[in-house]
Structure formats: C-alpha cells, structure tokens
Amino acid sequence: DAGVTQSPTHLIKTRGQQVTLRCSPKSGHDTVSWYQQALGQGPQFIFQYYEEEERQRGNFPDRFSGHQFPNYSSELNVNALLLGDSALYLCASSFRDRDQPQHFGDGTRLSIL
C-alpha cells in the first residue's frame, strides 16, 4: 500500500488562474482532509470530506472548494489564485473511527507567480 498519494508533486501557476490538486487516500480510509502549509508554518486545516460531502471547514474563503468521489479520492480546487496561496498542500486520510490516526501524503508544492 503506497499510502496517501497526491498529484502533482509541484505546480506553478500565475495570479488569477485556477488549480486542481488530487489526493488518493490510503486503502481502507474513507475520510479526506486538506491542509495548507505556508513556509515556516504548521499545516492549517482547509476542509474535510466524508461520504462525498464537506463535513468540516476551516477559515478559508470560498475560492477554496473540494470534492470527494465514490472511491473516496478527493480534489482541492482553488480559484482566482493569489500570491499568498503559494504553499504546500497536504492531504490526510483516515477511517471514520476517531481512534484511528490520520495518514498524510507528501503534499503538492504550489507556487504562484
């Protein structure tokens, strides 16, 4: 099992563009959470998907949206990109049992020019 896989690894965009990041959860996991990690900071919670619905959301604008597919994989979409959106975007998956830990992917490094 490769664990949580994210694509692409790196991405360069310009201001105003839109981007889609992808995440495949660890086998057996049904919950996907997305985090943004700016340079020198800890990860910040964006939102979480379970049963194809957004279950929780952090303090991020509506430009950040997501989706979960029936196979539990997930996408993070960001519209109208700003320079401040440059960050490492982490995906974490888990099973609905709260005693099970979250497993993180390697992340997608997004750079906005």
Added chain:
Amino acid sequence: AQRVTQPEKLLSVFKGAPVELKCNYSYSGSPELFWYVQYSRQRLQLLLRHISRESIKGFTADLNKGETSFHLKKPFAQEEDSAMYYCALSRFQDFQKLVFGTGTRLLVSP
C-alpha cells in the same frame, strides 16, 4: 478559537542529553493533543497522542490541563531523533480537524 504555541523554532542538543519540546495550547474545553513528527524526506506522521498515554521511540508527553501544556520529553536523545516536531490539538466534536503549532526543529548532534 483554539491555538497551539511552540515557542522554540530550533532546539539543538547533544546525543544522550535530555530533550523537552514545549507545547502550550489555548482551548477552554477538553482537547485531544497530538505530537506529529516529520523526518528528513519523509511524510508527516503521528508520534503520539495524549489519550494513548504510551511511549513511542522513548518519547512521552503528559497533558497538563492546569498549565495548558503538552510538552514532549525524552530522557536520552539519539541522532535519529533529529526531525521537525509539530504539536497539534483537536476538539472532541471536530473529528480529526487538527490545529497545528508552528513546529520545532530538533537537531541532535553526535
């Protein structure tokens, strides 16, 4: 709002020395506290959580609600402990919605 503070960006110790990575939190309810670790070129991974009350790789952490702290300790540091350590908090009602601190880099020298 919940907040996690890790006051040290960098902690440098010699092999065999004791280690304490500090973590303070602000939350009025009953939090779940975690320590995550990221070794060089590896993914962020869970090290331990307070409800487990277990020792992982020689590390322990005790939740002190009076001081709102969850410091990570190890009596004798090893070179392989060098990594980035993040303290994180979750409210019981927020299933696995983690609030992270800014992290502390631990450097263990021979």
